[in-house]
């Protein structure tokens with residue numbers, strides 16, 4: 046029996062125009078469609094594969110505003126069994142450290158968990174820090190940038206692909222694993238899965254329910270802050286090369302001037 050926790054984050058859809066709120070540089074959540082982060086769909090898929098290979102239970106845990114329930118329901122409709130949703134106005138603007146503290150406390154609510162699966166990096170905050178902080182807080186080993194994962198009794202084996210080859214990693218359970226984008230192709234929820242998800246238990250908790258002090262979370266208590274953000278400058282028009290029989294040399298001269306060749 047593998048008792049798996051998957052951390053899922055609701056993020057603004059990368060296909061929408063994403064903005065920061067002018068008032069405090071936190072995310073303007075209303076300006077974009079919200080979706081379950083794709084890397085977290087892959088984390089759920091990996092958990093479901095382990096569950097389907099033997100006995101197991103998958104609990105999804107999310108820290109986010111009320112509408113994060115949509116992301117949670119999607120994970121449940123893929124096949125996860127139950128969920129914990131931490132939702133509290135005090136969490137607005139929390140930094141990665143505070144978010145990780147709250148997630149660690151929520152994970153500890155899942156009795157006898159063996160494995161925590163996360164994404165390497167969320168597509169909005171892109172800190173890539175939360176899983177490592179959680180591993181430290183819970184005193185657990187962490188395997189990062191995982192491309193292949195196997196549970197082997199009381200230990201876990203993982204492969205990480207690098208430019209130079211494959212790194213084989215191993216840790217005793219319980220452990221935290223963060224997965225890379227190439228790990229799998231997540232399944233689409235089936236109609237049956239969507240219907241079943243409506244009845245699956247979702248426990249909604251506040252920071253007080255988790256025993257976390259509200260003075261440790263939120264924008265006012267963040268240890269770091271976003272001071273300024275500016276949109277990417279629009280693309281400038283490219284250089285046009287007229288081919289009058291010497292197009293190749295002109296392109297080569299341009300590339301030399303740009304120090305590209």
Ligand SMILES: Cc1cc2nc3c(=O)[nH]c(=O)nc-3n(C[C@H](O)[C@H](O)[C@H](O)COP(=O)(O)OP(=O)(O)OC[C@H]3O[C@@H](n4cnc5c(N)ncnc54)[C@H](O)[C@@H]3O)c2cc1C
Pocket residue numbers: 052053054055065070071072073082084085088106107108109138139140141142144145148162163164165166167168169170171172173174175176267268269270271
């Ligand atoms: C617009 C904007 C402004 C921000 N401002 C600040 C700021 O001022 N100061 C600051 O320190 N930070 C700021 N952040 C970072 C913000 O606090 C983080 O989004 C949050 O703490 C998680 O970090 P991350 O998104 O970088 O996660 P990562 O560490 O990149 O996430 C990796 C994985 O951890 C898990 N995970 C992460 N967050 C959650 C969650 N909420 N619920 C469940 N699982 C989760 C997921 O599995 C995810 O794939 C800002 C982020 C945004 C988008």
